[in-house]
Amino acid sequence: MTRRHGRIIGFATAALATPVWAQLGRSVVDTPHNLAASGPGVIRATTEEQVCIFCHTPHNAAPIQPLWNRDLPVSGYTVYSSSALDARPGQPTGASKMCLSCHDGTIALGSVVSRDQIIQMAGGVMTLPPGHANLGTDLSDDHPISFRYDATLVGRDPKLTDPAALPLALERDHNAELQCTTCHEAHDNRFGHFLVADNTNSALCRACHQISTTTIDAHMGCASCHQPHSAPSGPFLLRQHHVTATCTGCHDGSHPGAADILADLDRVSSHDTDRPVDPPDPIPGHSTCTDCHDAHTMEPGHADPPGLHPSLGRVGGVTA
Template sequence: MNKKTVLSALSIVALAGTVAFAGTAPRSGIPGSIHDMTQYGALGGSDPEAQQGRVCAYCHTPHHAITEGNDYLPLWSHTVTTQTFTPYASATIDANIDPTTMMEGPSKLCMSCHDGSVAVDTHYAFNGGKKLQQDDNLFSTPAVGQNGNLSNDHPIGFIYDDADGGVAKGPATGDPTLGSHTDGKDEWIRTKSAKYAGSNLTIADRLWVSASQGGKPIMTCATCHDVHNKKNQDAVGATNYLLLASNTGSALCLSCHIK
């Protein structure tokens, strides 16, 4: 996944909002979407971005960007989470997830709002006041990864495709021809050449090339979500969760999982 692609792919589960945001049109861009932070600010008149409607400035800046460490930080202006995360765990998962590297790529940036540790309207020198775990009319559901706990959320940070040493064994379309099961492989997860339902995007288009895993593609938050509301396929009139396939009939799940 190149930088241009990832700049349109930096998210996990979308911010929970009020009914006012439920009909936000898919593929209509950031302004007015549930990732338009000017709608959530607690800073009032002291926030120039909200005053002037600069929706990009809550995450990005053309000058003096955050560049600390070797994290993926695309002209970044938002405080980055310092949480240590506990990955998904289950008797049914064969993937190996290293908690020290599972946040590579866009996932750590997504969690910088979604884990509830940093206010969504924090940017530049402004310390925001709206954290995702607040139970009010803007944020009525708890944060994802609150206190670093992702043990009951969809796994990320693992090598995806069988061809790269990952778990997905295929096929890209149709049902698998089952032989003896190989540990660490899942015949019931489509390979990275599969397409998202209703889209020409492939799973491979949304995997992150991991430096820590020898350049192999891993799953991130952006494998399911499109933070910029340009490529998502949520049904018109439904809650726009910025999904890369519709949630109707669990089409997003079935883009990868063979059921």
Template sequence: MRHRIGTMTALALAAVAASPAPAGDVRSTKHNLSVSGPGTIVSDTESRVCVFCHTPHNAQPAVPLWNHATSGATYSTYSSSTLTVTTPLPQPTGASKLCLSCHDGTVALGQTVNDGLIGLLNTGPGGVMPAGPSNLGVDLADDHPVSFQPNPSNTETKDPPPGDPVSLDDAGEVQCTSCHEPHTEDIDPVTRKFLVKVNQGSAICLTCHQKDYWETNPSSHQSSTATYTSSNGAHTGYTTVQDNGCESCHRPHTGGEPQRLLKFVEEATCDQCHNGSVATFDISAEFGKAYSHPTFDTTPSVHDAAESPTSSSNPLPEVDPGAARHAECADCHNPHAAYSQSATAPDVTGATSGVWGIDSSGALVDPARFEYEICYKCHADSANKPQESGLPNPPYTNRAIVQFNVRLEFDPGNPSYHPVEAAGKNPNVPSLIPPYTTSSIIRCTDCHNNDTGPGAGGSGPNGPHGSAYNHLLERRLDTGDGNTGNNFDAMYALCFKCHDRASIMGNQSFKKHRLHIDGENASCTVCHDPHGVSATQGNATENSHLINFDVDIVSPSNSGQLRFEDRGVFHGACFLTCHGKNHDPKTY
């Protein structure tokens, strides 16, 4: 009986070798290493197709019918700061161990258990897999993890549904065969990567991964039909952002940035499309302006997706005063959530949807609801402020009250503040240009933005990526003293975006405005602190109307006082010395 089974098996294998190979048959794939194989790596003598992996007798003791010699290598396994399963991950087992007997490049492709070494053409040294994407090596840190059970508590992953071609093995573990069918190369005829089903729109990835916002917003990266091909960085064969899906940004094998399997180091992944070649706007060019967020010029990347106030290894806000100031794309944008959607201030727009932030009390909020909460991640309680000297940032205004925590500056409990968190306190602001009123709320990006963007009347991209003006201001704002000339519209363009020049120069709210600006060539910032004055340092009498003097220009009066005194609507007194004139006080 045993002889009869062996004879029948031999006849079956012979029939496999002799009959033509239909589409979807292992014989028509690169895994056919026999003389009839269609690939470049083939035998010049062996006609049997299955023998390189399988044998009916004398197989590997641990694996039924397995004929290929297994690797004894020890592998570096995948790890990341956002992985929710126990690390380090175990060494590959099961089907993955079998796949790696060829794909780790340590064992000759023709090295069988039952038939010895079968010679093959066009292999690497020693008959191994040649260098290239199919040779994963023993460092699997840049490959999708295998031989582990998914964490059921992770709400952004799920087990494949029963009957789906994507499946876990009998032990409930992810293996190479969860995604790959080794006998059929062209189930997905576009990629031809032995996938278990068509992966258009990353259907395989989405069988297990259910990223928040991806389909519910939906993310522009999920829905965009913009052309994205190999010339832009695509590697799947699909030709739009939507069809490439997850693999527009990720590679399941040999990821350029191993953690999270990004195709390139963070901003370089974004740059492949957002340099104007795929996306509408060239965001990359914005970072080449005189002033920009330190995204490309802080290397190596210092962002980590696990950053949060509760992380001991990756704290944000920063706790180290010497930490490099940095801002990666993912600090402000969630690529799984970002989409085109406008919003009323102070709410986040679609571009910043799904990003965590710091609320007005200094607590973590996820996701951020208001734009300023995203800015507060770095510009509020971080210990490494202000930005160190030597970077492309001019000196800060030297104020009587020094404060670099913008969360404290915008606190609605302050004596005065620009209305970012809440409407302002002053009901009498005659200079406001409609539609602004004293009940209006503005965004950080109403002042800090692209100088050629829509807010500045240009056609460039929106957002504070870069600007020709210091402090990433959308428009010019000269500071200090000695601003000669009558080109006030240009010198104070940022202030005049919301405040009517004619009202200011007509002294509608302060009878000496014109004298200070035109007669004494003083900037708005000599007297006014644009963000606000913290209640922890100032008071309603001396710091209403954003009064916080530039002490490089304003000094104490002859009586030793340096303060403003609010004396009611459009009335006050100044105790100071300015331009050589003693105010002790000057009233209006």
């Protein structure tokens, strides 16, 4: 059991300590995860006033720590996969499956083990409504979970931080697996999105992902090009449905300082770039921005032949 899960048990049994939690600034009471009738979120119960009951119960719990009060989903999931992923995620396990008991939208929010009847939610809501919080059972467009993050994985992908050097806030489970709870703390929303740490300047992302640096401001933040959940591209978790569309989201002539690449792509002689991300086989005649440019290492400036133009970055397969 992790330190964070140890705190969960304390929350579940200390119903009279609500004012203290609020003073600490780590209270689930003041977050959208408070589904009680008095909760601050849009989704809440009609009359149920217990806060912890939607996830925990001190008695007659499911045989799952920490005093879990929900059935776990049994449906199969489509998990994330891409040619760039060295890990091999399987079906969700551990704490991630607990999160998915609400966030995959297959089990009623008010369905708890300790009650014979489903707790009724305001407005007749049963499961999480469609939206960013409802991930569904297709997790192929979400950051991978339930895989071992260990020295072996880092040996295959040197752009990952050695697990021994990870910040204490980023906890893996007892199997050294990365779970939803590695990045999210269900009881504390001080950083937004229930993140375990401040993600200003992509600090949380960079705690694991040791990408190279660039001085181009628009390329510094991971969220400029990527989104960790419900990403339109699926593989690579891009903000648009393919690489070129992601790049031309800025490089379309409407952003000062960003080259207008979209105008070049409208020419008769341009490459075909409008194809799916990460195809299983090479596509004849297809090219995309990242074939020549590495957004993580490219720099402004010029270079005389045979030097490499700094806008290429350290893209693979290109040498002076």
